[in-house]
Amino acid sequence: MSVRQYAFLIALSVLLIVLVVMFFKCGEEKKLIPEPVTQMLDSEEISGEESETKKVFLFFLAEEDDLLHPEVREIKADAVVILQAKLVIRELIKGSRNGGISPIPVKTKLRELFITDEGIAFVDFSKEIQENQFFGSAGEIAAVFSIVNTLAYNFKSIKRVFILIDGREKETLGGHIDLKRPLLPRFDLAVNLPGSG
């Protein structure tokens, strides 16, 4: 082969490798937790008969202090704990009905939620949870533990909570609280807990 042919060959192979690399790398990006299959939850199909309700408590901030305040809410008492937990988180994202401040943006979506046998709830939020938030420590702590406390307080089977964003582990929401390990609830950051006097 002539020198020119060699040069052509090398150029061709480099281009090819680059293309193949790009092809595979793009593929990797998609290895996320599958899209949530929870549409059925919103329809009435699950329980045709009269649905029972369950009293739950959501943790929001209040005007008077920097602590988390429980707010009572009735949800449909689905037999499956995971579905209940999803409902509770969706309610939390919707925000307070009593003028409380929600540390989680309303545009945030719950992508997925599951609970392991060890009692760790994995909650996967869309990226809106951290967008335009400018978290300081106090704000970030409130956001993280409104979620963790809400899940751990309402469900005995949830001992710890692992927060994911867009299907992935994130180091922190805004540079402070470690999200790379499951978090225990912090009820010391809350007041007026029902039953605690």
Next chain:
Amino acid sequence: MQNIKRTFVFIILLSPGILFFQDMSDLKISVKDTDDSSRIVLESSKSLSTSIEKSGSYIMVRIRADLPYKIQRRSFNSRYIESLGWSRGAGYYILNIKTSLAKFSYVSSTLKAPYRLVIDIMPEGTGEREKGEIIVESSSDAYSDSNKGNIDRGVKTIVIDPGHGGLEVGAKGKFGTLEKEITLDISLKLKEIIERNLAYRVVLTRDKDIDVSLENRAAKANNNRAFVFISIHANGFFRKEARGSETYFLNLNATDEEARRLAYLENNSSELNTVEGENEDDIKMILWDMAQSAYLTQSSQLAELIQNELNNLLGTLNRGVKQAPFKVLTGVACPAVLVEMAFISNPDEERKLMKSEFQNKIALAIYRGLTNFLKLNLQK
């Protein structure tokens, strides 16, 4: 032309293989006895950034790894090496070499093409060679500090961490002040006060407006063998009324069982590497990820002392000493605190934070707290 076609097809068939090798580098480990020592060789197609630490009957090799390695190991029989254990953290591997010797020395060296890290282990007193390590290569900046050569054993290092930086702006005030700017201003002032008054070396995790990962901040402290680590932050909250100063140290966020293990570590912190248990790898994993767990008592003391001085000097609301699982603190292997000076989300406090006079006061308060801590802890 026929030739070209054939090569073309060949390349297509080969490409996935090339990719595979790019993504998963091999890490081969072999153990062999020589006359007077046991030799471990770590071989890799790429050069490695490693650090080696000896403690008790262990040697721990920390290997920086941005991508996972495919680890190849064989069973072995060795005079001085009892077992090898691997654990993996975020961005690194740890190889735990357990020797059968209560007292030993080791020599390490690196060879190129292919890259090899060679560690010879021998009983102390035997062998001609001096105890020590010779590391030829170390490339990444998180794991090798440019000042490393200057570390004088006598001079201790304080590491100051200006919170956030670069794209990570942190909290934001009504007048547009960014947390990352204030934290850097005050860190620079604090560095100056310490250097002017104390015989300490001060290292900043950043001295300009750049992104530094939280892990690299901790790594910088550990690589410089920091005596104290202070992270500087300005607070932010959803209510603009929130105000005051608070100082944090790490909350373990551990279950009871983990807390027991970690408490054990705290009481045996000088032997960080020699913990034994039913599942050693697990324990060591916690241990390296959470180096800070061994320093909680001192960290809480440092937090108290700094918080006291903030109270004395600033006139801000005293929010006290608190605990939370801050990422930047978890990996730091020395007393470490995070100071939330005031709320940038509170317009009154934002205005104060912008003033040089107030910044000087904060730096002075932290300096005084630090000095009190050093007085209490230097005799040791």
